[in-house]
Amino acid sequence: MKKFILAIALVSTPVMAQDRVAQYDFDRDGKVSFEDLNRFCSVSTSLFARADKNSDGFLSNSEMRTAKGYLFSRCEAENQDA
Numbered sequence: 001m002k003k004f005i006l007a008i009a010l011v012s013t014p015v016m017a018q019d020r021v022a023q024y025d026f027d028r029d030g031k032v033s034f035e036d037l038n039r040f041c042s043v044s045t046s047l048f049a050r051a052d053k054n055s056d057g058f059l060s061n062s063e064m065r066t067a068k069g070y071l072f073s074r075c076e077a078e079n080q081d082a
Contacts, residue, residue: 020064020072031058041075
């Protein structure tokens with residue numbers, strides 16, 4: 001049973017991350033830029049830069065997973081208040 005749950009978790013993670021890219025990628029170029037993210041919620045350039053670990057100007061799936069706790073939870077809370 002534990003192996004089954006682990007297998008489901010491993011399979012689900014990339015799909016969930018890809019869904020997050022689709023959710024925030026407003027110009028549909030396959031990347032999440034500062035401008036894309038700010039169409040959804042107000043994020044400072046310094047907060048975006050903190051999430052953009054490789055400083056390429058876009059958030060990758062792994063950067064988005066890492067930033068979930070401090071960046072995307074903020075966006076989701078902001079949109080619930082609206």
